[in-house]
Amino acid sequence: MSEKNRLIKKIKDLVYQKDGPFTQELALESSVVGLGKLPKRFLPDQTTDMVCGFCSVGCALTIHIKEKEAVNLTPTLDYPVNLGQACPKGWEALTPLKAPDRATTPYLRVPSGKLVPVDWDTALKTFVNRFKKIQQTYGQESIAFLSTGQICTEEMAYLGALAKFGMGMIHGDGNTRQCMATAVVAYKQSFGFDAPPYTYKDFEKSDVLVFVGANPCIAHPIMWERVYRNPHNPEIIVIDPRKTETAMAATKHYALVPKTDLTLFYGLAHILIEKEWIDKKYIENHTNGFEEFKAHVQKFTPEYVSQVTGLDIHQIYELASIIHSGKRVSFWWTMGVNQSYEGVRTAQALINLALMTGNIGKPGTGANSITGQCNAMGSRLFSNTTNLLGGHDFLNPHHCQKVASILGIDPELIPKQNSLAYDEIIEKIVSSKIKGLWVIATNPAHSWINQNEFRQIITNLEFLVVQDMYYTTETAKLADLILPAAGWGEKEGTVINSERRIGLFKRIAKAPGEALADFYIFKLIAQYWGCEKLFEEWTSPEAIFQILKRISKGMPCDITGIKDYKMIDEARGIQWPFPEGIELKNNERRLFEDGRYYHADGKARFIFENIRSSPEPTDEAYPFVLLTGRGSSSQWHTQTRTSKSAILRTMYSKDVYVEINPTDAQKINIEQNQWVFVATRRGKIKALASIVPTVKRGQIFMPMHYEETNKLTFPAFDPYSRQPSYKICAANVSHNPY
Ligand SMILES: Nc1nc2c(c(=O)[nH]1)N[C@H]1C(S)=C(S)[C@@H](COP(=O)(O)OP(=O)(O)OC[C@H]3O[C@@H](n4cnc5c(=O)[nH]c(N)nc54)[C@H](O)[C@@H]3O)O[C@H]1N2
Ligand SMILES: Nc1nc2c(c(=O)[nH]1)N[C@H]1C(S)=C(S)[C@@H](COP(=O)(O)OP(=O)(O)OC[C@H]3O[C@@H](n4cnc5c(=O)[nH]c(N)nc54)[C@H](O)[C@@H]3O)O[C@H]1N2
Ligand code: SF4
Ligand SMILES: [Mo]
Numbered sequence: 001m002s003e004k005n006r007l008i009k010k011i012k013d014l015v016y017q018k019d020g021p022f023t024q025e026l027a028l029e030s031s032v033v034g035l036g037k038l039p040k041r042f043l044p045d046q047t048t049d050m051v052c053g054f055c056s057v058g059c060a061l062t063i064h065i066k067e068k069e070a071v072n073l074t075p076t077l078d079y080p081v082n083l084g085q086a087c088p089k090g091w092e093a094l095t096p097l098k099a100p101d102r103a104t105t106p107y108l109r110v111p112s113g114k115l116v117p118v119d120w121d122t123a124l125k126t127f128v129n130r131f132k133k134i135q136q137t138y139g140q141e142s143i144a145f146l147s148t149g150q151i152c153t154e155e156m157a158y159l160g161a162l163a164k165f166g167m168g169m170i171h172g173d174g175n176t177r178q179c180m181a182t183a184v185v186a187y188k189q190s191f192g193f194d195a196p197p198y199t200y201k202d203f204e205k206s207d208v209l210v211f212v213g214a215n216p217c218i219a220h221p222i223m224w225e226r227v228y229r230n231p232h233n234p235e236i237i238v239i240d241p242r243k244t245e246t247a248m249a250a251t252k253h254y255a256l257v258p259k260t261d262l263t264l265f266y267g268l269a270h271i272l273i274e275k276e277w278i279d280k281k282y283i284e285n286h287t288n289g290f291e292e293f294k295a296h297v298q299k300f301t302p303e304y305v306s307q308v309t310g311l312d313i314h315q316i317y318e319l320a321s322i323i324h325s326g327k328r329v330s331f332w333w334t335m336g337v338n339q340s341y342e343g344v345r346t347a348q349a350l351i352n353l354a355l356m357t358g359n360i361g362k363p364g365t366g367a368n369s370i371t372g373q374c375n376a377m378g379s380r381l382f383s384n385t386t387n388l389l390g391g392h393d394f395l396n397p398h399h400c401q402k403v404a405s406i407l408g409i410d411p412e413l414i415p416k417q418n419s420l421a422y423d424e425i426i427e428k429i430v431s432s433k434i435k436g437l438w439v440i441a442t443n444p445a446h447s448w449i450n451q452n453e454f455r456q457i458i459t460n461l462e463f464l465v466v467q468d469m470y471y472t473t474e475t476a477k478l479a480d481l482i483l484p485a486a487g488w489g490e491k492e493g494t495v496i497n498s499e500r501r502i503g504l505f506k507r508i509a510k511a512p513g514e515a516l517a518d519f520y521i522f523k524l525i526a527q528y529w530g531c532e533k534l535f536e537e538w539t540s541p542e543a544i545f546q547i548l549k550r551i552s553k554g555m556p557c558d559i560t561g562i563k564d565y566k567m568i569d570e571a572r573g574i575q576w577p578f579p580e581g582i583e584l585k586n587n588e589r590r591l592f593e594d595g596r597y598y599h600a601d602g603k604a605r606f607i608f609e610n611i612r613s614s615p616e617p618t619d620e621a622y623p624f625v626l627l628t629g630r631g632s633s634s635q636w637h638t639q640t641r642t643s644k645s646a647i648l649r650t651m652y653s654k655d656v657y658v659e660i661n662p663t664d665a666q667k668i669n670i671e672q673n674q675w676v677f678v679a680t681r682r683g684k685i686k687a688l689a690s691i692v693p694t695v696k697r698g699q700i701f702m703p704m705h706y707e708e709t710n711k712l713t714f715p716a717f718d719p720y721s722r723q724p725s726y727k728i729c730a731a732n733v734s735h736n737p738y
Helices: 005-018 024-033 120-138 153-164 181-191 203-204 219-229 247-251 263-276 280-286 290-299 302-309 313-325 343-358 378-384 395-405 422-430 451-458 518-529 541-552 565-571 662-667
Strands: 046-053 058-068 069-075 105-111 115-117 143-145 170-175 208-212 235-239 252-254 330-335 366-369 436-440 462-470 481-484 490-496 501-507 624-629 657-660 675-678 683-691 700-702 730-734
Touching: 046 501, 105 120, 115 290, 120 143, 120 436, 120 462, 120 481, 120 518, 143 153, 143 422, 153 170, 153 378, 153 490, 153 518, 153 541, 170 302, 170 422, 181 366, 203 219, 208 313, 235 247, 235 313, 252 313, 263 302, 263 313, 263 343, 263 451, 280 343, 290 343, 290 451, 302 313, 330 343, 343 366, 378 490, 422 451, 490 518, 490 541, 501 565, 657 662, 662 683
Parallel strands: 143 170, 143 436, 208 235, 208 330, 235 252, 330 366, 436 462, 462 481, 624 700, 657 683
Antiparallel strands: 046 058, 058 069, 105 115, 105 481, 490 501, 624 730, 657 700, 675 683, 675 730
16 A cells, blocks of 8 residues: 555544544545545535635635536626626636645755755644744744735634734734725724625615725726616716726726825815715714814815815816715725825725715715725634734733633733734844744735845744745745645635625635645644643634634624524625624625714714825936736736636736836837836836826836735835835836846
């Protein structure tokens, strides 16, 4: 019998010997064997529905199964989110699982500098020994983790609890910092809890939809389809410096000067107040701070706003009057707002517009942040990074006591301080205070701002562990230890989409080689670390879900009414909150219908501030504003998954490109598709020139999907959310390689 078959037999024996102790071999069962363990309802030639693992729209895909393996998929017809549609990434979701560069075994860097395959036992022992040694030498705060919005909620919670309660870490943040931190802080300060209020039905019920710094045609294609289903002939407004695909499909596009949104929204508030186009009753009954806000926006006259934003005065009045004339106005924002050095106040300026016009808590309204990754919302509530599990607060002793008692752990194990934010963790690596880093399901050596510096900084670490599906990611290549992870489709758990809908991931394929579901990796680490006693009840993702339910009780995100995974499956996803005792009659629910917010007095707050100036203005040497963002609906982030599909590859440029306005191109003598050099004060890269009228003169745009882009970005951060300001810095385009 071959070695592999012997292992398989051993594992099978273990699997079928019921209720035995959890062992490493048993964990391997999740991948190597893959036989006889698929849930009974997936009989051969059957189908099952599960949520897509890319973006936060949260479409359901119907997976076609033959001989216990997924062979194909189609978009689910009767799922309330996508109603039978999927974008190219969804259609190709199974392909990246079969890629040849999947990590099928752990890899350890040996003294010669090479990464060599090792078995799980060696990997786990090394993981524990090295991290413990670092902690003993440099203190408790010397190890940290970076997590994600792309694994299941149960796995995030396990990771957060294991790292902070089991391994004694204090610092752990997620890639959601790059993405949603601004919306989180804006909502918390304005509403008292991080709560995007809408349901996708609102896209269909609005008569005015205002999209700010959002390009859903590319980034949330199926959400955008919901706009097309709107029967009210709505006014669709796009506020974006570029004429994006979404702007082209809109009824009105306002191409403001980058990062002047805050001025524009204060200016709109000024006009709405002056013309008395406000909902006085709503302001009176449900908000605080309006008089101060009114005084603040006094100086934002249309003339001044026009000067700053580059919009004509009549455009500013037009926009105010469209907002006034709408009966159901909804405001939607994404990264053009969040990724800014004044993102929180900009998001709150939109919230203020919704509050002052009473456009919230009713169908077709809302101040609505669209999330990004499939489980950004799960990460916001349950990753134990910024918040204590379930939206609790590390600094609140009652919260710590409550969570400890539900988990049956000593409250002393819960850190009494907040984690450092992502950029602060990086700073601590610079100052050699953090020496060990564990990176899970994110690729910071591509996605973090200002890469040249980041790559340098990471060499300060004594031990870098990367837990990923692929051994080829930019970050995995720098790792001392790679832990091979199963991906979407190879494991189960829940995720939460943009409209707060909890959906299911199911296991419909087996992970290759010895790759394990993140859940199993965390379980094994708990065991090797010696803290498995804390996690006795955490026996499966669904068991964790039951624990998280109890933790959510009494919180705005209470989900105690959801019985189990089966209920989520049958209900076609369930939105939070869903407390015990409420009936599942209406599966499309929005928040604040009763006008009550989560602050102690039940009221929302008007929050505002003076305008900040751009951290890196353009000048003679760097005359262009560099904007970055999503390039196509077939590319996902750092491309570890989408680049594996031959079909998706036909839909985007293989080479990095820079979009530039025709007049500017002519001025510097650049031709279509010619290689040019793009430089900022951080570095210089080569890119293909894409001459398009969709970017304005003086601006250039580069998609984030290419490794080069973040070599150029400037590390500025919003002071409240610590979110990186990816979407502005000063750049130069030339033929000069030096
Ligand atoms: N195909 C695809 N879809 C995705 C993703 C992906 O990688 N690929 N990623 C997912 C994730 S995690 C996220 S967070 C979302 C992001 O979704 P979006 O935020 O919609 O995408 P971006 O292209 O990053 O940024 C949106 C727009 O902001 C504009 N912008 C830049 N600066 C400003 C400004 O100062 N003001 C205004 N008003 N606009 C500005 C840009 O021109 C851009 O068109 O997409 C999700 N969906
Ligand atoms: N210039 C610029 N930079 C940006 C942005 C921008 O607009 N402009 N946008 C920012 C935003 S909004 C975001 S969200 C970030 C995204 O940045 P990242 O999070 O770095 O991007 P991904 O490519 O999604 O990385 C996810 C990693 O997890 C792995 N993975 C996938 N599934 C699993 C799993 O189940 N388990 C494990 N263990 N691994 C898995 C993938 O192979 C991949 O390596 O980028 C940010 N960077
Ligand atoms: S829109 Fe998002 S959730 Fe829907 S299929 Fe595309 S990537 Fe998946
Ligand atoms: Mo994101």
